[in-house]
Amino acid sequence: MASDDKQHVHHIQDLLYIIHTLERDSQDANVDQRLKEEAALGLLALSGSSEGHELMSSQVDVLAALSQARKGTGNVAKAAWDILVNLSAGTSQGECDCEIFLKFVDLNGVVKELKDRHEFSDKASAVLSNLSRNERGCALVLDAFMRSTDLGDNAPSGNEVQQGKGANLKWLVDLLCLANSPHCSSLASPVSTQPPLPLLGAIFGNLTQNPEARQALLNDDGLLLLRLLPFLSYQKCSSLRLGIISAVRNLCFEHSRHSLLLSNELDLLPRLLLPLAGPDEFTEEENEGEMWTSLHIIPFFFGIPAF
Structure with missing residues (x-):
């Protein structure tokens, strides 16, 4: 390890020491808290640089300390998140091993904080969105989502999880709809008063890389997918809209389920074609004529093979 790297490691360790060893019952607790906050901000600044990012990712004590610090409240917990x-x-991006990261950062705990709309649930959604981008991380995050049920200690495992995947993703669809629906203010739920979670769209886009997630959304005649479709035209948040568009695109690669995707119950095709229609307006006679048949829109759109 180069001398500069050693200095950075010692600097990181010093900042962690300040955060975790200052006495809570000192004569001036406000001073201690300010020192902790400054130390946390110092670590945050380091994590924003490529050198600091690489060093911190390789220090297991850093990951363990951050995982513990995020469970608190206030500015220190926010900086940890x-x-x-x-x-x-x-x-x-290959800069940090997913397995090492998750060995010290409790994935199930992060999922629970998202599900329970913890104070930093938006940060939790950002972590899960990042982790689920690659194939291995996507599988681990999906498994954590599948196991996150309301059954507590009686949560299903093994074959029970395999049989109820659609049901176990329902809570995530519920959360997206409640947190981001334009009508959520009219719902008699405390969730509706909290800020939206736009990165849930990216999470769905990432999860649907996995065939198991696609099947979960398409089970039960696509009822879960049906609840996501209004967000294809959601104008209040482009990142959420693009995430759901990405998820629907991935679902289209399930060739065996095209009959469901084209069914009248889902009414997916008009939602996909409308943005391509352009500003032109046609008369009733033109709409009922042979013009649309000659375009062969349906076989062209769904005939593209998956790579």
Whole structure:
């Protein structure tokens, strides 16, 4: 390890020491808290640089300390979450080993904080979005989502999880609809008063890389997918809209389910074609004529093979 790297490691360790060893019952707790916040901000600044990012990702004590610090409240916990967001971004770029990251950062805990709309649930969604970008991380995040049920200690495992995948993703669809629906203010739910979670769209886009996630959304005649379709034209948040568009695109690669995707119940095709229609207006006679038949829109759109 180069001398500069050693200095950075010692600097990181010093900042962690300040955060975790200052006495809570000192004579001036406000001073201690300010020192902790400054130390946390110092770590956050380091995580934003490529050198600091690489060093922190390789220090297991850093990941363990951050995982513990994120469970608190206030500015220190917020900074810990922001650092984890920065470090998790490296898992999709090969800069940080996903397995090492998740060995010290409790994935199930992050999922639970998202599900329970924790104070930093938006940060949790960012971490999960980053982790699920690559194939291995996507499989691990999907498994955590599948196992996150309301059954507590009686949560299903093994074959039980395999049989109920659609049901176990329902809570994630519920969360997206409640947190981002334009009508959520009218719902008698405390969730509706909290900020939206636009990165849930990216999470769905990432998860549907996995065949198991695609099957889960298409089970039960596509009822879960049906609830996501209104977000294809959701104008309040482009990142959420693009995430759901990506998810629908991935679902189209399930060739055996094209009959469901083209069914009248889902009414997916008009939603996909409408943005391509352009500003032209046609008369009733033109709409009922042979013009649309000659375009051969349906076989062209769904006839593209998956690579």
